[in-house]
Amino acid sequence: MEEYIDPVCKMKVSKDTPYKTVYKGRVYYFCCEHCKEEFEKNPEKYI
Numbered sequence: 001m002e003e004y005i006d007p008v009c010k011m012k013v014s015k016d017t018p019y020k021t022v023y024k025g026r027v028y029y030f031c032c033e034h035c036k037e038e039f040e041k042n043p044e045k046y047i
């Protein structure tokens with residue numbers, strides 16, 4: 001199973017997570033809707 005780091009809370013997340021977003025051509029994975037929304041509000045803060 002591939003794992004990614006949630007850029008907002010730094011938790012490991014599976015790539016099967018339903019919470020993901022594409023920003024500048026890269027896919028970011030999140031542990032929950034909350035982290036996804038935080039990222040989308042201010043992506044530059046987290047990349």
Ligand SMILES: [Zn+2]
Binds near residue numbers: 009010030035
């Ligand atoms: Zn998170």
